[in-house]
Amino acid sequence: MNKKILYIAAAILFLVSAIIGFNYYQKIFGKTITKKGAIFIGSNYHLMDVKKILTEFTTKPEDFFYVAEKKKFTKPKAGKYVLKEGMSMNDVVNLLRSGNQTPVKISFNNQDTLEKLAGRIAEQLEIDSITFLKVIKNPQFLEKNNFSKKSVLGMFIPNSYEFYWNTSAEKFRDKMLREYKRFWNSDRLEKAKKLKLSQEEVITLASIVQKETAKKIERPIVAGLYLNRLKSGWPLQADPTIIYCVKEIKGQDYVVKRVLTKDLEIKSPYNTYKNRGLPPTLIAMPDISAIDGVLNAKKHNYLYMCASVDNIGYHAFSSSLRQHNNNAAKYHFWLNKRRINR
Numbered sequence: 001m002n003k004k005i006l007y008i009a010a011a012i013l014f015l016v017s018a019i020i021g022f023n024y025y026q027k028i029f030g031k032t033i034t035k036k037g038a039i040f041i042g043s044n045y046h047l048m049d050v051k052k053i054l055t056e057f058t059t060k061p062e063d064f065f066y067v068a069e070k071k072k073f074t075k076p077k078a079g080k081y082v083l084k085e086g087m088s089m090n091d092v093v094n095l096l097r098s099g100n101q102t103p104v105k106i107s108f109n110n111q112d113t114l115e116k117l118a119g120r121i122a123e124q125l126e127i128d129s130i131t132f133l134k135v136i137k138n139p140q141f142l143e144k145n146n147f148s149k150k151s152v153l154g155m156f157i158p159n160s161y162e163f164y165w166n167t168s169a170e171k172f173r174d175k176m177l178r179e180y181k182r183f184w185n186s187d188r189l190e191k192a193k194k195l196k197l198s199q200e201e202v203i204t205l206a207s208i209v210q211k212e213t214a215k216k217i218e219r220p221i222v223a224g225l226y227l228n229r230l231k232s233g234w235p236l237q238a239d240p241t242i243i244y245c246v247k248e249i250k251g252q253d254y255v256v257k258r259v260l261t262k263d264l265e266i267k268s269p270y271n272t273y274k275n276r277g278l279p280p281t282l283i284a285m286p287d288i289s290a291i292d293g294v295l296n297a298k299k300h301n302y303l304y305m306c307a308s309v310d311n312i313g314y315h316a317f318s319s320s321l322r323q324h325n326n327n328a329a330k331y332h333f334w335l336n337k338r339r340i341n342r
Contacts, residue, residue: 027063028070033087034058041096042126043078043166050076050096063089073097078126078166080104107160110210112284113252114153126166135169145177151281154203155180158287183288191295195227204278206286206294211240212305215314219293225302225317227294234303236272244283245270258340309334 026032039053047068054061067089068074079101083092106124111117114136118129135141137149147155156176163172184199192202209222229236243256245266264271270279302317304324309331310316316327 027060027066028090029088031086032058032060032063032089033083033085033092036083036085038080038082038102040080040126040165041076041078045076045078047074047076054092057083058089064092067093071097077101080165101164101166103162104165105160105162107158108156109158110285110287110290111153111156112247114149116252117153117156117285121172125163125172127169127172131169132172135173141173148281151200153285154200154207154282156285157183157291158285188291188295195295195297197294200281201278202291202294203286204282206290207282207284208236208238208240208272208279209293210286210290211243211284212238213315216289216293218314219290220296220298221300221302221317222305222315223294223297224300225305227297228301228303230277232303233276235274235276236278238272241270241272241279241283242266244279258335306331 035057037057039050039057041050041053047065051061051064054064071090071093073093073096076096077099079099080103081095081100082102083095087095104124106121108117108120111120114133115129118132118136121127121132122129136152142148142152145152145155157179159179161175161179163175167175189199192199195202197205205223205226208226209219212222213219226236226238239259242259242263245268246256246263247254248268248270249266264273267274269275270283272279300317301319304318304321304327305315306318306324306327308314308316308327318324318327
């Protein structure tokens with residue numbers, strides 16, 4: 001009888017041990033992640049922050065603490081990590097310990113100012129906008145690379161790029177500089193040389209072309225017109241530069257739907273009605289089509305252009321002042337009819 005009781009006790013003990021062991025195994029190696037997705041771990045995150053994030057991916061986020069303690073894991077490495085359905089907490093801890101993060105693809109297009117660019121980057125990477133601006137405007141960096149606080153915006157070529165989510169502002173800036181130098185290959189440099197323009201001057205003109213027309217097919221035509229004016233010694237008389245001047249006074253969020261006669265009298269080196277040649281720097285970030293539009297400008301005799309009322313969104317080009325005045329009169333009548341005063 002005693003032996004029977006011992007056997008039963010041993011069996012129960014074995015069963016309990018097996019259940020406990022199985023539960024521990026499940027905590028560590030069980031398929032606990034219930035859906036796939038990306039998590040973002042900040043540079044100052046602790047284990048509690050990770051646990052909160054994991055509540056979206058598992059019904060047992062507390063197991064993360066258990067596994068982390070067993071593996072003596074105390075600090076996750078920052079970055080973007082992709083969790084897969086069926087992963088165990090052991091997999092999760094190993095992933096966050098390894099720092100084997102997944103790159104993020106970021107993009108930005110023609111931002112008007114460094115501040116707007118900073119905001120756009122801060123939406124996609126861990127970098128905060130204040131740190132971004134401080135690093136980009138660093139005097140030593142600007143002097144070393146022949147940029148000013150205004151011209152450095154031209155260093156950023158609108159495109160898509162891959163970064164680690166926790167990339168520092170310095171590393172981001174330095175990669176953008178490398179991309180800028182790569183963009184200005186021998187072919188583009190040769191085309192700029194033929195136009196007798198520097199890289200900075202091409203970008204400055206491209207920024208005006210960018211703001212003048214949203215139609216990519218028009219950009220080489222508009223660029224050719226401005227080049228004709230430069231060669232002739234005429235002022236560019238580019239309305240986008242006047243809008244830039246107005247925004248410099250009123251603020252970047254001020255909406256300008258119509259350039260007024262009084263605006264043409266604004267005293268600014270960016271006023272291309274009062275000053276000949278190109279403005280000191282770009283007025284906005286041009287995209288690649290605008291830059292290449294300048295480098296591959298159309299050869300023609302146009303010296304004037306006006307927004308078209310017959311083909312909205314495009315321009316009416318002309319070689320004579322008489323034709324231009326006719327086009328301008330039609331456009332101003334169109335504006336007045338719609339009561340667009342500013």
